[in-house]
Amino acid sequence: MAYSDKVVDHFNKPRNVGSFDKTDPDVGTGIVGAPECGDVMKLQLKVKDGVIEDAKFKTFGCGSAIASSSLATEWVKGKTLDQALEIKNTQIVEELSLPPVKIHCSVLAEDAIKAAVNDLKKKQAASQTAETAKS
Template identity: 55%
Template sequence: MTYSNEVMDHFMNPRNVGEIEDASGVGTVGNAKCGDIMKVYLKIEDGVVKDAKFKTFGCGAAIATSSMATELVKEKTIQDALSITNKTVMEALHGLPAVKVHCSCLAEEALHAALWDYAQKNDIVIEGLNPPKEDVHDDDHDLYESHVK
């Protein structure tokens, strides 16, 4: 299994590790199959993500995708933050091995879960935002959709 230089850099030198005490939104997601757990903290002011931090228990790819996702979301509007997908994270990292794609899905879902928490705390609706998943897999989108309906 080969990792890009970007993945290795974000694993060896992760950005934004930690927590935000007065976070506007906090999202925690996990993957029962691999045991990875991601927690993302967002500080949102005037509709813009001013800060993002994470705590991840997982493999190197999980740490790298958490690091990259928090970098990508900073200074984005809520709607732009919502548009950050697992594909966005993987492209920014110059790819992931197929068996590690679920890590980028976790990063996307953790960001979205933190946005969901923010929306709930502020009694607002963020257009296009779905409730967070309890367990994230890269191959269960159809199962998830049928469960939510």
């Protein structure tokens, strides 16, 4: 199976590879997948004033999985958390021209975004509760 040019490009020059400090209150971390299934994605978002100002990923998985997560980090930047949740796997499929057997890679990327956003929302809710408790 040949890969699309965009997948090859993201694979050879992945955007935003790396990690943020998980404990940073402005960082949301999503880890999805399982080693037994052959793909694990870690996607991290960093927010400032309600907007995602930076994103990083690390992925264990095939070229399409790496490309999907690389693309996801590009797309979430500049979005609010709610806008980021609107990113659909089908958009990733279309952008990267993923074949049917690779659709699960795009699903995983969508799940990773959701998991990271939820992690951040949980953190924010927790800190708000803490604030309220203090006052």
